[in-house]
Amino acid sequence: MVQSTRRQLFQLAGLTALGSQVLRLTPAHAAAGPPPPSFPPGIEVYRQAYENWAGDVVAEAVWTCAPRTPAEVVAVADWARTAGYRLRARGMLHGWSPLTITPGEDDASAVVLVDTTQHLTAVSVAGDTVTVQAGATMDRLLVVLEQHGRAFLHAPAPGDITVGGALAIDAHGTAVPAVGEARPAGATCGTLSNLVVSMTVVAWDAAEGRYALKTVQRAAPEAKALLVHLGRALVVDVTLRTTADVPLRCQSWVDIPAAELFAAPGTAGARTVASFLDSAGRMEVIWFPFTDTPWLKVWSVFPTRPFGSRAVTEPYNYPFSDNVPEELSDLGASLVSGNGAATPAFGRSMLEGVRLGLLATQSADLWGPSRCTLLYVRPTTMRIHADGYAVMCRRADVQQVIHDLCGKHAELVAAAEERGEYPMNMPVEIRVTGLDDAAHVGVPGAEPPTLSACAPRPDHPEWDSVVWFDALTFPGTPGAMAFLAELERWVLDHFSGWAGVRPEWSKGWGYTAAGAWRDDTFLDGLPARFPTGSYESAVASLDDLDPHRVFTNALVDRLLQA
Numbered sequence: 001m002v003q004s005t006r007r008q009l010f011q012l013a014g015l016t017a018l019g020s021q022v023l024r025l026t027p028a029h030a031a032a033g034p035p036p037p038s039f040p041p042g043i044e045v046y047r048q049a050y051e052n053w054a055g056d057v058v059a060e061a062v063w064t065c066a067p068r069t070p071a072e073v074v075a076v077a078d079w080a081r082t083a084g085y086r087l088r089a090r091g092m093l094h095g096w097s098p099l100t101i102t103p104g105e106d107d108a109s110a111v112v113l114v115d116t117t118q119h120l121t122a123v124s125v126a127g128d129t130v131t132v133q134a135g136a137t138m139d140r141l142l143v144v145l146e147q148h149g150r151a152f153l154h155a156p157a158p159g160d161i162t163v164g165g166a167l168a169i170d171a172h173g174t175a176v177p178a179v180g181e182a183r184p185a186g187a188t189c190g191t192l193s194n195l196v197v198s199m200t201v202v203a204w205d206a207a208e209g210r211y212a213l214k215t216v217q218r219a220a221p222e223a224k225a226l227l228v229h230l231g232r233a234l235v236v237d238v239t240l241r242t243t244a245d246v247p248l249r250c251q252s253w254v255d256i257p258a259a260e261l262f263a264a265p266g267t268a269g270a271r272t273v274a275s276f277l278d279s280a281g282r283m284e285v286i287w288f289p290f291t292d293t294p295w296l297k298v299w300s301v302f303p304t305r306p307f308g309s310r311a312v313t314e315p316y317n318y319p320f321s322d323n324v325p326e327e328l329s330d331l332g333a334s335l336v337s338g339n340g341a342a343t344p345a346f347g348r349s350m351l352e353g354v355r356l357g358l359l360a361t362q363s364a365d366l367w368g369p370s371r372c373t374l375l376y377v378r379p380t381t382m383r384i385h386a387d388g389y390a391v392m393c394r395r396a397d398v399q400q401v402i403h404d405l406c407g408k409h410a411e412l413v414a415a416a417e418e419r420g421e422y423p424m425n426m427p428v429e430i431r432v433t434g435l436d437d438a439a440h441v442g443v444p445g446a447e448p449p450t451l452s453a454c455a456p457r458p459d460h461p462e463w464d465s466v467v468w469f470d471a472l473t474f475p476g477t478p479g480a481m482a483f484l485a486e487l488e489r490w491v492l493d494h495f496s497g498w499a500g501v502r503p504e505w506s507k508g509w510g511y512t513a514a515g516a517w518r519d520d521t522f523l524d525g526l527p528a529r530f531p532t533g534s535y536e537s538a539v540a541s542l543d544d545l546d547p548h549r550v551f552t553n554a555l556v557d558r559l560l561q562a
């Protein structure tokens, strides 16, 4: 049902129209090409469809292989160098930005996808670390950790993403220390990349004159560039620090007014986001369009089940959110095809669906192993476009950042409505994390991941928190790109001096009215958003590891070229 609804949405949106909204970095090739010549014997190479999460980067047939061993990955990499092909590691394809392939790449392009999900999936726990191959999903990793009493302090909401895909783009959940909360050993409030102890990549071996496996320890000079590399490397496995699993309670509210939750800092007696961060440290807000009471989730540490909380032993406890009823998704589809005026009714229905769903499934108060509440987004959830920004600021300014962001979004939505336009028809989502403090990984000499949105700013040591803000809408919604371009310009201007902005790499950024990932001012300004010289030095390290530019594509080149 959901698949067919998704197809309908694409049909309604019109893939051709969508194609014109996304970056066209590579010219389209009309004819199917011959198989890659002289591919390493014994490794099957086949055509496979590629589609990113929102369906706005699609290719009907891309040459793909699924190496069975790290040695086979190396063989393919070395072949690619000599054959003049590029390799793109692919995980679950659950992202937005064209970091894997760019629009127009197909089986006639000199590109081969390396599917890690088929064979490179081993996981093994040793004490407080886990070694995991890049194609294992977060679902699998967290299950194995739970079996050993281990976990991460926070994690991305979907479990069907690969470890390799998650590390490439500085994946995160939501967590800052609650007031008085000590950081547990082996935990970070920064990104998953900050927990890397070592990683094995495919890298150029100058002495041998070929690509080879290289294990890079966290304190090695090139590690910081590899920890978040945007697909400019090929990771085979990684060893991560873990923390002891502690049971979490996850409570939901749908009755706190947005005006109160997002109130200006210091508003007396208000149940603000900052107040929940102070008491629990972990929260997510989902604010449906044209509604007054967001869905707030708050996680808190509870070693034993609190009275009234429902014990859960498996994740994904919001089925009403992952499987939206057909009538509602049909209404959603109609918003894209000219029925924009129904957006307010759609937003209210979404919220009502959550309110009733929480009641019907007794999910407003859950308790269990951390995995069971930290994972809550299934791949059946609606496929929508998302922009994504990380605003770094002082903890004391988190509420101001959220107040300003939500206020501006609402102001732009209201202005659009006055013009009879409804560019935003899905929620705003907000989470908050800490920084990638390299000391958290417990490796002497470790440095933070250079390209992480949570990489500390030495010129602003007082900035200790990151507000992650996503504005969502159906792909193809009229006016959406212009709206997001305007919002982005404001975000960049407003959070300057007292806060700083970086992109959430896996999502949308760099907007013009024609689409995402293309605004030259944004793209050219990226290095300045990181500590002086660090972006350039990460580019140089990644070039050293792959001087033949086997692991790249047109967008990655645009982002990471000296």
Ligand SMILES: Cc1cc2nc3c(=O)[nH]c(=O)nc-3n(C[C@H](O)[C@H](O)[C@H](O)COP(=O)(O)OP(=O)(O)OC[C@H]3O[C@@H](n4cnc5c(N)ncnc54)[C@H](O)[C@@H]3O)c2cc1C
Residues within 6 Å of the ligand: 053, 088, 089, 090, 091, 092, 093, 094, 095, 096, 099, 100, 116, 134, 135, 155, 156, 157, 158, 160, 161, 162, 163, 164, 165, 166, 168, 169, 170, 171, 172, 173, 230, 231, 232, 233, 234, 235, 236, 377, 381, 506
């Ligand atoms: C519904 C939804 C919810 C999400 N929620 C969150 C969230 O809560 N937190 C969060 O941080 N992110 C979230 N994301 C974003 C997601 O974490 C990223 O898009 C992630 O990259 C997806 O992993 P994947 O396995 O699908 O990677 P893919 O999309 O297949 O690949 C992404 C990038 O990683 C590269 N890559 C993959 N494997 C390797 C490898 N072995 N070596 C080198 N490069 C590799 C690819 O080349 C590509 O550049 C969400 C995405 C969706 C669709």
